[in-house]
Amino acid sequence: MKKIESTLIKEQAYVEKLENGLTVILIPKPFTNKKYAIWGTKFGSIDNHFIVPTTGKEIQVPDGVAHYLEHKMFEQENGKNSLDVLMSLGVEANAYTTNNHTAYLFECTNHFHEALAELMDYVQHPYFTDENVEKERGIIGQEIRMYDDEPSWKLYMNAMECLYHQNPIRIDIAGTQESISKINKETLYDCYNTFYHPSNMVMVVCGNFKPEEMLQEIQSHIIHKPLQSTITRIYPKEEQGICQKYKEQEMEVSMPIFMIGFKDETPKQEQVKKHIAIEILLNMLAGKSSHLYQTLYKQQLLFSSLDLDYEFSEQYAHILIAGQSKEPKKVQEQLLYEIQKLKENMPEEYFERIKKKVYGDYVAEYNTVGDIARMFLSDTMKGIQTFDYIEQYASVNKEYVKKVLAENFDEKNMIMSVVKEKNS
Amino acid sequence: MSEQKTIIKPGIQFHQIQTNKFKTNLLAVFLTVPITKEHVTENAVIGTLLKSGSRTMPNQEKINETLEGMYGAVLDSGIEKTGDNQVLKFYIEVIDDNFLPKKEDILTKALQVLLEIVFDPYLEKGIFKAEYVENEKEKIKQIIESKIDNKAAYAIDRCIENMYENKAYSIYRYGYVEDLAKITPENLYEAYIKLIHSCKIDIFASGNLQEDLSKKIQESPIIKALPERKVNLLKEENLSRIPKPKIVEEHREVTQGKLVIGLVATPEQQQNFNYITMVYNAILGGGANSKLFQNVREKASLAYTTSSNFVKMKENIFIRAGIEIQNYEKAMQIIEEQLQAMKNGDFSQEDIQNAKNLLLSTIEGIEEEQDAEISYYFGQEIAGNALTLEEYKKKIEEVSKEQIQQVANQISVHTIYFLRD
Structure with a gap:
């Protein structure tokens, strides 16, 4: 096992690639009572067109299939549902699907061995029948309806539609009532057989254990599968530039909510360094002590701090700034003004102070086993080593941050999505 | 800790x-x-x-x-x-x-x-x-x-x-x-x-x-500079059973109906009432094994979210479900069947153990998060208890089937609220 560590925050992790291609990351935390295991596959809502490695067949699947598959994985041939089995052990178990991966997880203080055996058993044993696939349609249909009533989700989806022309990040993770009606057991098996091969998967365990013993335990549950070549994923070619500058929708909200986005080139190198720089910039431009926030707060155009985010994978990258305001357009204007001002002059002292803040944010993410494990999983899916955020932090200097500001905060790549109250 | x-x-x-x-x-x-x-x-x-x-x-x-x-x-x-x-x-x-x-x-x-x-x-x-x-x-x-x-x-x-x-x-x-x-x-x-x-x-x-x-x-x-003070906190009497549940329907622009049912308990000098009710609630709507999840969601496919939670301070349980608006009657019927099943003692030792495991693991998780730990000690302070986490776990482990069934028969529906289009 390869040991990686961060001496600054006194944490270490062990990484091993098994013979069948599975990546295992183990993060021992001796002072906790908990263990958290998460098993992810690089298969998300954007992966809807691909070539099956075993047959060479090119297929296109209905929207929402990765999420549907996630729901159905728990069902077992013996009639049991693995979620019930895990919960009956007193284990907190769950699963989720994102744009670029799907993950199955549990967290526990006791019964770890039984729970790990169950997790590894059900993820390796799909059991789809016409009846059990049909039964899930109503449940997922209600999940989609729940999101339909959620203004913040609509806001995000509309922002993606503004930023991208073709990119499948525009597709709702759960699909639509219409698209899920086309999902059947064959679709699910096609996707399972393609994407749930160990070489496309990552397992992370964090908690109190000895790494060597844990690795052995994981290996003992692995079911042999023939090696698989790389999966060819087919994505539509994304045009440069944004698709639409502005999109607005009316819903039942008390005050408009908005999301401002900047489309970015997908980062090929220095992803971590760039990510740190963008976080520093977002805090300088729109954080709690920023001129923007203070000005708009005094004018009662903002009441609480803005959500600042940089989302990226191999297929997409964008900066997001979201909040609630009576006048989203004024927030956007102020932001553009602040970007211009910061491009002209970046005060040294301000830069250093915000850089300190961003360091604290990274360290605080190492508080719970769940946060740590999820962070390692999603970073690994992007080809990132998580400790790099702590280790590369010092190398991010003002010159570099200024360069990122000039390249990535450009008005022509900016969009805004607004969900506003109904005029009734 | x-x-x-x-x-x-x-x-x-x-x-x-x-x-x-x-x-x-x-x-x-x-x-x-x-x-x-x-x-x-x-x-x-x-x-x-x-x-x-x-x-x-x-x-x-x-x-x-x-x-x-x-x-x-x-x-x-x-x-x-x-x-x-x-x-x-x-x-x-x-x-x-x-x-x-x-x-x-x-x-x-x-x-x-x-x-x-x-x-x-x-x-x-x-x-x-x-x-x-x-x-x-x-x-x-x-x-x-x-x-x-x-x-x-x-x-x-x-x-x-x-x-x-x-x-x-x-x-x-x-x-x-x-x-x-x-x-x-x-x-x-x-x-x-x-x-x-x-x-x-x-x-x-x-x-x-x-x-x-x-x-x-x-x-x-x-x-x-702060003066000493005599602390007076408020504790009103809890709600008691009413002959017929109050039914409230509210219309808003929603695509999914939100059903919330408020339950009251009338404890008859029941010792450890709160701990027993925690186990009762976990069987009813605590997790994926619960009666609500299994019957409303898994068997009838009526909802994605359905659960219940217990508010100790007021001795209330709130059942909730996000459902298709026209499925109101169906959902109500299934939920009432679950409440009746609890009264009839229609749950196994395994159900009880599952529910306890869920609660015990939540208790064990308290010291794994700083704000949860602070909230726990504050809750103890307000309730006038000084239970350690070990003692708390013991109280849960001691709950018996008879006690749960007894509590089930002291619980009744007080208010049915439905948010719809």
């Missing part, structure tokens, strides 16, 4: 929680007063106003600059309702000194910042600054009005309001828009002084603490 309690002066307590599990130290100040229609709104404004400025940090810029310079210390506040009391909560989270790129004592500084924010606010001419008061009134107005934005939480709040009409527990923790107009910098400052001179004060520190912080607190001039 261990908690050490120190009485700083009557009505003011300090709780130090020693733990080596975290990268951060968490400090908190909780101010607790009986919730009243008359004062709830001004207290809510005070709760957010205090973060606008303090004596040495006169505005938000200065406060945030200070926090950023402390490696992004996080100042947070919240307004909550615990039973019939309103709690103003203030937190500051800082990186433990051991994990800083260079040695600094930011813990002591964090304690000073927190105490100053809560007890030494920025004043102009002896009262709150008018501009800050206006801003925070507007902010509270916006929070109250945005209640509707989250339909699931809104439905629960509305069910409680209907259930507890004209009672303290129906009062919304952020107050009421119509009461904001009366608030002026003068009367708000008066209300503030009254509040900090009479409320129950609990100060918490959780982390890998190298010293007993109670001395630092005792010697702080800010704390010295």
Whole structure:
């Protein structure tokens, strides 16, 4: 096992690639009572067109299939549902699907061995029948309806539609009532057989254990599968530039909510360094002590701090700034003004102070086993080593941050999505 | 983990929680007063106003600059309702000194910042600054009005309001828009002084603490200036069974219907009632094994979310389900069948053990999160208990099937609330 560590925050992790291609990351935390295991596959809502490695067949699947598959994985041939089995052990178990991966997880203080055996058993044993696939349609249909009533989700989806022309990040993770009606057991098996091969998967365990013993335990549950070549994923070619500058929708909200986005080139190198720089910039431009926030707060155009985010994978990258305001357009204007001002002059002292803040944010993410494990999983899916955020932090200097500001905060790549109250 | 309690002066307590599990130290100040229609709104404004400025940090810029310079210390506040009391909560989270790129004592500084924010606010001419008061009134107005934005939480709040009409527990923790107009910098400052001179004060520190912080607190001039007080918290009688459930339907623009059912219990001198009801609730709607999840979701495919939760302080259970609007009758019928099954004792030893395992693992998780740990000790404090986590687990383990069935027969539906289009 390869040991990686961060001496600054006194944490270490062990990484091993098994013979069948599975990546295992183990993060021992001796002072906790908990263990958290998460098993992810690089298969998300954007992966809807691909070539099956075993047959060479090119297929296109209905929207929402990765999420549907996630729901159905728990069902077992013996009639049991693995979620019930895990919960009956007193284990907190769950699963989720994102744009670029799907993950199955549990967290526990006791019964770890039984729970790990169950997790590894059900993820390796799909059991789809016409009846059990049909039964899930109503449940997922209600999940989609729940999101339909959620203004913040609509806001995000509309922002993606503004930023991208073709990119499948525009597709709702759960699909639509219409698209899920086309999902059947064959679709699910096609996707399972393609994407749930160990070489496309990552397992992370964090908690109190000895790494060597844990690795052995994981290996003992692995079911042999023939090696698989790389999966060819087919994505539509994304045009440069944004698709639409502005999109607005009316819903039942008390005050408009908005999301401002900047489309970015997908980062090929220095992803971590760039990510740190963008976080520093977002805090300088729109954080709690920023001129923007203070000005708009005094004018009662903002009441609480803005959500600042940089989302990226191999297929997409964008900066997001979201909040609630009576006048989203004024927030956007102020932001553009602040970007211009910061491009002209970046005060040294301000830069250093915000850089300190961003360091604290990274360290605080190492508080719970769940946060740590999820962070390692999603970073690994992007080809990132998580400790790099702590280790590369010092190398991010003002010159570099200024360069990122000039390249990535450009008005022509900016969009805004607004969900506003109904005029009734 | 261990908690050490120190009485700083009557009505003011300090709780130090020693733990080596975290990268951060968490400090908190909780101010607790009986919730009243008359004062709830001004207290809510005070709760957010205090973060606008303090004596040495006169505005938000200065406060945030200070926090950023402390490696992004996080100042947070919240307004909550615990039973019939309103709690103003203030937190500051800082990186433990051991994990800083260079040695600094930011813990002591964090304690000073927190105490100053809560007890030494920025004043102009002896009262709150008018501009800050206006801003925070507007902010509270916006929070109250945005209640509707989250339909699931809104439905629960509305069910409680209907259930507890004209009672303290129906009062919304952020107050009421119509009461904001009366608030002026003068009367708000008066209300503030009254509040900090009479409320129950609990100060918490959780982390890998190298010293007993109670001395630092005792010697702080800010704390010295606070008078001792006699604490009076409010505890109204809990609701009892009514002959016919109250049915409330509300129309809003929703695509999914939100069903919330409020249950009351009439404990007949039942010892350990709360622990038994926790197990009852876990079987009914605790997790994926529960009757609601299995029957409403898995068997009938009526809902994606369905669960129940137990509010100990008021001895209520709230069942909820997000359903297709035309499925109301069907869902109601299945839910009623589950309540009847509980009464008939139609659950196995395995169901009981599953429910207990779920609760035990939640209890074991308390010390794995700093704010959960603080909340636990605060809950004990308010309830007048001093149960350790081990004792708490034992209480759950001791619950028997007979006791659960007995409790099931003391539980009845009080209010059925349905939010629909």
